[in-house]
Amino acid sequence: MEQRQNSGKGGRPISLIDLVFSWSIRDVLDANICKAQVKKIPLTFNSTAEYFNSFVAPLIEETHAELLSSMTTLSRAPSQTYEPQAGDLVALTDVRPKCISDLQRPKMSYLLAYVQSVDSDDPDQLLILSSKPILIEQEIQRREKHTLFLVYLMNMTTNLRIWNALHPDPNGGNLKMINKIIQMNGADEEDCAMCLSEKNSGTNPSFKSYGLNDSQEAVITGCINTWRCSHQNTVKLVWGPPGAGKTKTVSLLLCALLRMKCRTITCAPTNIAVVEGASRLVRLVCETLGYDTKIDDLLDICLKILKFSIVDI
Numbered sequence: 001m002e003q004r005q006n007s008g009k010g011g012r013p014i015s016l017i018d019l020v021f022s023w024s025i026r027d028v029l030d031a032n033i034c035k036a037q038v039k040k041i042p043l044t045f046n047s048t049a050e051y052f053n054s055f056v057a058p059l060i061e062e063t064h065a066e067l068l069s070s071m072t073t074l075s076r077a078p079s080q081t082y083e084p085q086a087g088d089l090v091a092l093t094d095v096r097p098k099c100i101s102d103l104q105r106p107k108m109s110y111l112l113a114y115v116q117s118v119d120s121d122d123p124d125q126l127l128i129l130s131s132k133p134i135l136i137e138q139e140i141q142r143r144e145k146h147t148l149f150l151v152y153l154m155n156m157t158t159n160l161r162i163w164n165a166l167h168p169d170p171n172g173g174n175l176k177m178i179n180k181i182i183q184m185n186g187a188d189e190e191d192c193a194m195c196l197s198e199k200n201s202g203t204n205p206s207f208k209s210y211g212l213n214d215s216q217e218a219v220i221t222g223c224i225n226t227w228r229c230s231h232q233n234t235v236k237l238v239w240g241p242p243g244a245g246k247t248k249t250v251s252l253l254l255c256a257l258l259r260m261k262c263r264t265i266t267c268a269p270t271n272i273a274v275v276e277g278a279s280r281l282v283r284l285v286c287e288t289l290g291y292d293t294k295i296d297d298l299l300d301i302c303l304k305i306l307k308f309s310i311v312d313i
Contacts, residue, residue, distance in 0.1 A: 013167065015160075016159060016160055016163040020063065021131035023064070023067075028064070028067055028068055029072075029100070031068060033064065034057070034061040037057040038061050041055065042054065045182050048175055048178050048179060051178065052166045052167070053166075055162075056166055059159065059162055059163060059166065062159070063156075066154050067154055071100055071103075071153070072100075074097060074100055074103075074151070082151075084115045084118055084123070084126055084150060085115065085118065086115055086118055086157070087115065087155045087156050087157035087160070088114070088115040088152060088153075088154075088156070089114055089156050090112070090113050090115065090128075090150045090153060091103050091111065091112055091150075091151040091153055092112075092130070092149070093105070093108060093148070093149045093151060094108045094147070094148060095149065096149055097149065111132060112153075113131070113134075114128060114129045114130075114156065115127075115128055116128060116129055158269050158270050161269050162269055177235055180235040207256070212252070213245075216245055216249045216252075219236075219249050220249065220252055220253045220256060222236060224253075224256060224257070227257070238250075247276060247277060251277055251281050252284065254266065255281055255284040255285060255288065258281075
């Protein structure tokens with residue numbers, strides 16, 4: 001196991017890992033420590049900085065809540081062999097932990113580590129970033145045997161992706177799309193007058209049989225019309241609370257664009273979300289083409305190909 005200590009110095013911007021490492025065990029167990037920083041996200045923004053900053057505090061609070069949940073369920077965690085994965089946040093202890101107090105002992109204080117990589121040929125070889133030094137070499141030499149236990153707490157991959165998206169490089173990041181969304185006004189949501197006058201919008205695929213409500217159908221129609229338009233803003237922001245049917249709507253939109261021979265790139269913050277969207281799209285395509293048999297077999301093949309082709313950025 002190769003160790004790198006996280007110093008948090010050198011003038012570099014603070015990362016989400018830095019922030020998590022800065023929390024003491026008392027901070028982690030304080031359910032309200034981050035809630036006061038969370039404000040209601042406005043409907044409009046004056047700048048890209050205001051837009052990005054509005055989502056930082058909720059992300060920190062969500063990360064803290066997940067870490068707190070892992071801590072409080074530590075005593076009920078099953079005793080089994082842990083196989084580290086890149087992106088895992090773990091606690092290191094010198095005893096097999098049975099309760100939270102085992103993470104903070106006189107001989108070994110509270111210590112976190114972030115798994116940066118795992119050797120595919122030798123899973124026991126890890127590269128980790130620790131919140132502080134684990135053991136100095138002299139201490140290791142004085143001990144005949146020293147065992148450290150890695151306690152899985154959470155996976156930080158998705159949280160870090162979102163954090164990095166909220167802290168783009170101002171000199172190297174392409175913020176044109178964000179600027180378009182922020183600068184959108186009521187006129188951008190209206191049908192393009194030039195497209196209406198040209199009368200070449202074409203016929204959009206119908207999804208009446210899929211039980212869409214008016215807003216979901218409007219989203220699909222609006223996105224297709226925006227894709228066809230070359231006169232105005234080409235960005236659409238679709239928002240909805242959990243359970244509003246966003247995944248269903250996006251899957252039907254992708255199916256419509258596929259039928260219109262439009263090649264589309266679909267991105268999501270998690271691989272699970274990508275697979276979910278792709279699986280729904282495959283089912284829609286099979287149903288549209290009348291493949292009533294062996295849909296599950298085709299879906300399984302497509303998902304296996306997808307899992308091998310997913311790029312972790």
